[in-house]
Amino acid sequence: MSKDRIVIIGGDAAGMSAASKIRRVNPDRDILVLxxxxxxxxxxxxxxxxxGGxxxxxxxxxxxxxATFRDKYAIDVRTGHEVVAIDPIAQRVMIRHNGRADISEAFDQLLIATGACPYCPDVPGAGADGIFGLSTLASGIRIKEFIEQNKPKNAVVVGGGYIGLEMAEALVRQNLKVSLIQLGREVMDTLDPDMGALVSQALRDIGVNLYLSEEFEAFESTNGKVQAVVTNQRTLPADIVILGMGVRPNSKLAEAAGIELSVKNAIKVDDRMRTATANIWAAGDCVATVHRLTGQPFYxxxxxxxxxQGLIAGTxxxxxxxxxxxxxxxxxxxxxKVEVARTGLQEKELQNLDFDYAAETVKTRTRAGYYPGAGRITVKLIGEKGSGRLLGAQIVGMEGAAKRIDIIATALTARMTVTDLIDLDLSYxxxxSPVWDPVQTAARQLLKKL
Amino acid sequence: MSKDRIVIIGGDAAGMSAASKIRRVNPDRDILVLxxxxxxxxxxxxxxxxxGGxxxxxxxxxxxxxATFRDKYAIDVRTGHEVVAIDPIAQRVMIRHNGRADISEAFDQLLIATGACPYCPDVPGAGADGIFGLSTLASGIRIKEFIEQNKPKNAVVVGGGYIGLEMAEALVRQNLKVSLIQLGREVMDTLDPDMGALVSQALRDIGVNLYLSEEFEAFESTNGKVQAVVTNQRTLPADIVILGMGVRPNSKLAEAAGIELSVKNAIKVDDRMRTATANIWAAGDCVATVHRLTGQPFYxxxxxxxxxQGLIAGTxxxxxxxxxxxxxxxxxxxxxKVEVARTGLQEKELQNLDFDYAAETVKTRTRAGYYPGAGRITVKLIGEKGSGRLLGAQIVGMEGAAKRIDIIATALTARMTVTDLIDLDLSYxxxxSPVWDPVQTAARQLLKKL
Structure with missing residues (x-):
């Protein structure tokens, strides 16, 4: 196996983690990254x-x-090379480069690491200048240049997920007037609305105009430049628009090659990162994984x-x-200043899965109350009635709040009960921390409902 | 049971946690705290x-x-009441108060929550003024008053455990010249010396003079006031001395009453916080607990x-x-500025227990390298050869470093392997955090040695 040729499509996190791992183990392996x-x-x-500066x-x-990969790792990285088709029978990839589309390369093993791209619904005006998704480094550079060159005043962020919110803050830092449109009741719908409301408030506190429970409908443009964002309730002037409606896996190449897909059209892989097609692997934002709590496919x-995943594929x-x-x-x-974290299942997911659960939210402090810098922290904890099993957590709070989510992520993986969480010997x-860590204070309250 | 009388000896963390819990459950219970x-x-x-100010x-x-306990919780708290003897047969405690020693109180259930006190070896000069241990609130007030009234210039901290180091920093903040004597090779011997060395350096960085691998021998005093601290290598001038050689459980009362003791003369209790003597319970710094990794008694x-433990006893x-x-x-x-954390077993303990272990230390960053405020973090991880079981961790680093120890504490409790730790879905x-959390980076390196 060590002599056959590996082709990797995509040179970011998953692709280059895999390439680096393979190089460390197989110094002579032929590795081509497109x-x-x-x-x-x-x-x-x-x-x-x-x-944001x-x-x-x-x-x-x-x-x-x-250049580093080429010079120091002897990995044949070819930038500006877009793979336009995969032939899984002939084991070749077809490539577009500098306008030419007649290039192809053979592979013995292929790793698809094509990532994801920002979702934009097919609405009027979607092609106008000034509308940006944020995924590649190039897209980040384009946004920064656009701001510097065009000095936009009004920004509209469509969608209140992680990228939308981080970009709203970045644009406020650049002194733009920022509006954010969100279909849900509160921003960040990976949180339950009661916790999302705390994040909505943090955005209002820095001056972001929130339009919640509002449906995005179209863009208005003049001379190919975006002018406004239209919702089901209003038209917001926009010199720049950021797409924050989440991402979709770049799986069209794989789909066209007959490679099996999974949830949300992400590429289906097993736990070794193998697709259902021989000698073809996939990793990163283009694949579906498994949710360890439900055992179900998850994107x-x-x-x-x-x-x-890149490291696993490379191994x-x-x-x-x-x-x-x-x-x-x-x-x-x-x-x-607000830290936001979540893990496990949220109420909406639990309702869909017919779990009999209880949730409890506590507000306490990140440090001992008397210690300088003790900030607010709100912890929501969810557990299964009867079994007492821990199911999920959401945390919103000031400095030091969020990384506590890792305690819960670890406890969920170990299938701990809420009582097990209370029994943990956490640092104080x-x-x-207060003498009872906030996650344990939440657990004590939740236990009464289970 | 709800009508019998509970007497609690000691009104701090364990005692009052128990008293408060009992009051919440039994509104009419007769609770006396001495x-x-x-x-x-x-x-x-x-x-x-x-x-430290x-x-x-x-x-x-x-x-x-x-007063709050008396007025709002209807708990009969009597301060200035020292229990001098326990009669487990007659179920009475003998009390000294305002010079009187003829008082006694009956109990149906007794909770001993007498805490611990700073250790001071029986050396010449140990009774001199200006030598302080830090345990009760009164002792903290005395130290602060002593500094304000006597304006000491030279401070010597004897012992480099948590309290010794925190006090060394406090005294530096009060502009004293601070020396610290430590028997071990490095301060904080709950860490392995390689990690302790990082803490030693942090103390030097704020101007503490460290005398390591040096044995404390005696105090010198004049007119009953401490003047110097004598070691096996030198005599250090001292206007104030802080005892930082750890604490000993206050178990003499229990011992005199024939109550069984455990390691380090701490009171032996079961997991319900019952002593071996009928109707007598104990909790807090005066009792021995169990180490969940070894199953052995631990203080x-x-x-x-x-x-x-107070909450458990109260329940x-x-x-x-x-x-x-x-x-x-x-x-x-x-x-x-240095955060220090540890959990599980350190190398010295593992050697004593004949574990076949490997240890690995990695130096990385608390945040993504490019993000403002990314500070140094050193993580030492220890695992068992063969089984791959995680055994312990030590962390020294800048802001945000230490609370990561809770991930390991949780993983240890779940008896995870080092591979399980690598597989955790930690927040990024x-x-x-860097894209690989520092504890997972350490785990990846450690895995190669197991």
Whole structure:
């Protein structure tokens, strides 16, 4: 196996994690990476901070450049190379490069790491200038340049997920007047609305105009430039629009090649990151994974998952044996001073799954009450009635609040009960926590309802 | 049971947690608390910050005063009442109060929550003025007053455990010249020396003079006032001395009453917090608990454990049924800007227990490298060879580093392997973590050695 050729489509988190791992294990392996854009191994998650001006140097977001991979890792990275078709029988990929479309390359093993792209519904005006999704490093650079060159005044963010909210904050930092349209009752619908309301308030506090429970309908444009965003209730002037309605897996290539898909049209893979088609693997934002609590297929696009899956694919492609066990739905973000985290299942998901659950929310402090900097923290905890099993948690609070979600992510993975959580020997000192950690205070209250 | 009389010896974390719980469940229960000092329910852990001037108001360290307990909880709290003997047969306690020693009170159930006191070896000069241990609120007030009234210049801290180090920092904040004597190779011997060295350096960085691998021998005094601290290598001038050689359980009362003791002369209790003597219970810093990893008796004096044990005792004393499952050895502290945390077993303990283990240490960042405020973090992880079982962790780092220990404490409790730790779905966003959380980066490196 060590002599056959590996082709990787996509040079970001999953693709380059795999390529690097293979190179470390197989120094002589023929590894070809085909990347559509000019960049490799960049932190897409860091782009809102670059656009907002918190990070000055775009290069700091690039972990390793194409030249580094070529020179130091002897990995044949070809940027500006877009794969336009996969032939799984002939084991070749067809490539578009510099206007030419007659190039193809053979593979023995193929890894699809094509990522995801921002969702934009097919509405009038969707092609106008000034409408941006944020996914590639190039898209981040384009947004920053657009702001610098066009000095837009009014920004509209369509959708209140993580990227939408982080971008709303970034645009406020750049002194734009920012409006945000959200279909749901509150922003961030990966939280239950009672917790999302705390995040909505954090956005209002920095001056974002929220239009909640409002449906996005169309863009208005003049001379191909966006002018306004139309909802079912109003028309908002817009010099720049950010798409924050989530992402969709880039799975069209795989689908066209007859590779089996899963939920949300993400590519179906097993826990080794193998697709259902021989010699073709996939990893990162383009694949579906498994939710460890439900055992069901689950789609999530996160840099950390993509990195891990890339490493797993790379391990298996270089003669090792590694599994990706799935996720428990952990995510974290910082919106202004407010930290937001979630893991496990939220109420909506539990209702769909017919769980008999109870939820409890407590408001307490991140540190001992008397210690300087003790900030607010709200913890919502959900458990199963009867069994007492822990099912999920959501945290909104000030500095130090969010990383506590990892305690719950770990406890969920171990299938702990709420009582088990109360029994944990968690760390305490006044600069870090009240004497009962907030997650244990929430657990004590929840236990009474189970 | 709800009509019999409960007497509690000690009015701090364990005692008042128990009393409060009993009151909530049994509104009419006769509860008598006998407290030697003038204070109840205070945060001993907060006192170094009061002495250092980070917290101005000593009252902020008191969660509930004796008057609050009497007036709002109808708990008969008697301060200045020192129990001098327990008669387990007659079920009475003998009390000293205002010079009288002829008082006694009957109990149906007795809870011993006498705490711990700073250890001071029986050396020449130990009784001199200016030598302080830090345990009760009164002792914290005395130290602060002593500094204000006597304006000491030279401070010597004897012993480099948590309290010793927190006090060294507090005294530096009060502009004293601070020396610290430590028998071990590095401060904080609940860490392995390689990690302790990072904490030693943090102390040097704020100007503490460290005398490591040095044996404390005696105090010198003039007119009953301490003048110097003598070690096996030198004599250090001292206007004030802080005892930081750890604490010993206050178990003499229990021992004299024939109540069975455990390791380090701490009172032996079962997981319900019952002593081996009928109708007598104990909780908090005066009892031994169980280490959940070894199953062996273990002594630790921590506010969070005392609070939890008090709640357990109170639950069982009010007709409920609750267990304290033990600890995994978690502790955390902040020394200047450096956060320090540990859990599980350290190398010394593992050698004593004949574990076949491997350890790995990684140095990385608390946040994404490009994100403002990304600080250093060093994570040491220990696992069992063969089984791959996680055994312990130590963390030293800048803001945001220490609370990660809770991930490991949770994983240890669930008896996870190092691979299980790598597989966890931990939270990631640039303000909180690199894309691989530092504990998972350490786990990946450790795995290669197991």
């Amino acid at each position: 990347e559509k854009t000019a960049h490799t191994s960049y932190s897409a998650c860091g782009m809102p901070y670059y656009i 918190l990070i000055d140097d775009i290069d700091s977001l690039v972990a390793r450049s194409p 999530v696009a996160l840099g950390t998952v993509a990195n891990k 298996n492609l270089s003669g090792g044996d590694a599994c990706f066990p799935g996720v428990v739905g952990t995510a974290v973000s910082k919106i202004c 000192a006044p600069p870090f | 407290e030697k000092t003038a204070h109840t329910s205070y945060s001993a852990c907060g006192m170094p910050y009061y002495i 980070l917290i101005d108001d000593i009252d902020s360290l008191v969660a509930r005063s004796p 630790v004096a921590l506010g969070t454990v005392a609070n939890k 069982n004393l009010s007709g409920g049924d609750a267990c304290f499952p033990g600890v995994v050895g978690t502790a955390v502290s902040k020394i200047c 966003a640039p303000p909180f």
